[in-house]
Amino acid sequence: MIVCPILSGSSGNATYIESGSTRVLVDAGGTGSAIEENLKKIGVDPRTLTCLLATHAHSDHIRGLGVLSRRYKLPIYASEGVWKQIDKGRVGCIAACCMKRFCSVSKDALDLGDIEATYFSTPHDSYDSVGYVLSDGVSSFGIATDFGHVTPSIRARMKGCDVVLLEANYDYDMLMDGPYPYPLKERIMGPEGHLENREAGEFAVELIESGVKHIFLGHLSENNNTQELAYSTVRDVLIDGGVVLEQDCNVYMTRRYEPSRKLEI
Numbered sequence: 001m002i003v004c005p006i007l008s009g010s011s012g013n014a015t016y017i018e019s020g021s022t023r024v025l026v027d028a029g030g031t032g033s034a035i036e037e038n039l040k041k042i043g044v045d046p047r048t049l050t051c052l053l054a055t056h057a058h059s060d061h062i063r064g065l066g067v068l069s070r071r072y073k074l075p076i077y078a079s080e081g082v083w084k085q086i087d088k089g090r091v092g093c094i095a096a097c098c099m100k101r102f103c104s105v106s107k108d109a110l111d112l113g114d115i116e117a118t119y120f121s122t123p124h125d126s127y128d129s130v131g132y133v134l135s136d137g138v139s140s141f142g143i144a145t146d147f148g149h150v151t152p153s154i155r156a157r158m159k160g161c162d163v164v165l166l167e168a169n170y171d172y173d174m175l176m177d178g179p180y181p182y183p184l185k186e187r188i189m190g191p192e193g194h195l196e197n198r199e200a201g202e203f204a205v206e207l208i209e210s211g212v213k214h215i216f217l218g219h220l221s222e223n224n225n226t227q228e229l230a231y232s233t234v235r236d237v238l239i240d241g242g243v244v245l246e247q248d249c250n251v252y253m254t255r256r257y258e259p260s261r262k263l264e265i
């Protein structure tokens with residue numbers, strides 16, 4: 001399996017996953033051309049994509065969904081509630097045959113070809129949002145961004161994955177000292193907002209204890225976090241938790257506008 005976050009941050013998110021002849025993007029939160037360019041940078045021809053998955057209907061996750069689906073005739077998988085939220089004015093028309101719906105509380109898996117995807121609800125201020133675990137029978141990748149707190153189901157689904165993309169959205173002090181109006185700060189910090197750097201570190205300790213070998217830290221806020229702060233905060237929590245970096249687990253930073261490390265597992 002190949003995993004590569006190609007856009008990650010509060011401005012746009014897209015992660016590429018490949019196994020066998022199946023080539024998936026989870027979220028397409030950049031312009032169609034930005035996503036195509038970044039796929040080419042990692043040696044992937046966008047015409048070879050086989051499907052798109054959406055976690056939720058915030059624009060930093062769906063901006064390019066419509067254009068990619070129309071251009072390459074790609075099916076889009078999303079929960080019933082996400083389909084209700086997707087604003088046609090923003091993503092344009094999507095062919096009915098490309099709109100694949102699932103019920104987020106069912107336990108069914110999505111058969112994407114050489115990859116199977118399972119999903120689970122996330123506590124986020126976007127209706128019917130989900131995270132995914134993608135598996136090819138050998139390796140598995142879990143995506144956990146855009147959630148305000150770690151729920152039992154997030155914990156259960158992320159534990160034991162080989163690779164996890166974990167949100168480290170904001171630094172508490174930067175958020176509190178920053179320019180956002182207080183209600184917005186409260187929303188970000190709230191139980192349906194985003195994960196703070198220390199919270200990400202604490203969850204990462206649990207994930208590593210469960211056998212997770214690679215963690216991408218992603219979805220960093222542009223205004224309330226920095227790469228250095230996210231990495232050093234998570235690293236310090238991991239060290240305090242007894243983790244030996246590079247031996248127990250590798251931690252990689254994602255990049256906002258460029259592909260991150262292309263991981264082959």
Ligand SMILES: [Zn+2]
Pocket residue numbers: 010013058060061146219
């Ligand atoms: Zn987001």
Ligand SMILES: [Zn+2]
Pocket residue numbers: 056058124126146
């Ligand atoms: Zn969101």
